[in-house]
Amino acid sequence: MDSARSDSFMALKILVAGGFGVGKTTLVGSVSEIRPLSTEERLTEAGRPVDSLDGIQHKTTTTVAMDFGRITIHHDLALYLFGTPGQDRFWFLWDELAQGALGAVVLADTRRLADSFAAVDYFEHRGVPFVVAVNCFEGARSHRAEDVAGALDLDPGTPVVLCDARERESCKEVLIRLVEHAASSYEARLDANAPSS
Template identity: 60%
Template sequence: MDFAGFDHPGRTTRDRGPRSVKVMIAGGFGTGKTTMVRSVSDIKPLTTEETLTEASADVDHLIGIADKTRTTVSMDFGKICLNDELMLYLFGTPGQERFWFLWNGLFKGALGAVVLVDTRRLASSFRAIEEMERQDVPFVVAVNVFPDSPVHPVEEIRDALDLDPHTPIVSCDARDRRSSRDVLVALIRHLQERSTAALEPR
């Protein structure tokens, strides 16, 4: 895959060594962000998970994810080398509303993002999508397929999330390394297409 579109015309990443890119893994509470970072990272990921307690029962809504026992309270961090030209640094955001104040700092310097959604609880990812649009961070939507997830046509999901027609939607299993890697490749392709389009004369 050619990533020259990220650089100035006439210069390629081969001229300067591997390109490092910061990518956010965002989404609602319990959509699989930590799972994706763990499954795809080339290193042992840094996670900040804590056990859910009765004290959080009124603020962490577990509808559809009643078996969830742990939650991210700050961020997850991992990295993956897609090839000799591109290294992705992955930052997973906390999903609960009470930790959203951390998002502004985490998004600084991010080139793009993956927004994980759960079709059982689409509304849980509205805030993440709004944040991408507010901070003008390009993103792809990854529908994390759970065993009991209802299946909807892509266009129904696009309408329900009020997505731009050009925002890619892909399905994935966040537990599977190859599936998660494919999501990241889809994001990089999306970023490259946007970069190429920006260079074209209007």
């Protein structure tokens, strides 16, 4: 790395969160320019009473700690992606993963939108900027972004974007929208705290 790059290069931490089976591991894997780290384990009979597979019967694995990937957005900006586990029993990891994060992507599946409420609440209560990315699954009914925002009762100004977690360019657009939203949220907080003249 040359000295010009090292002086201005910035790495930002981003969380990819959401309910069980919404496509978090897929998104991190699709967009990462490095081989992603994944802590996927096979679902077992022991987990059947606590992991509902309604609407995702084909799912055979689950993230038990985190996913990790990296993408360079610009020559001087890289995003480090941390995918969170979706099941409630792994939520104790979220506080550790969230430390130092610029913002979060809450991935949502409109077939199971209620699974997104916990992640939305988590980031709203902690003041972490986030965008909701609706993963447009094949065969799922399409919804307008504003309808999803209303159904999730999002705070005004919280972006909702449509994406395909399998498509790299689609995921990149989500991440760029998050960085823009986090930057504008940060500027708004600075303006609100600036002393009045």
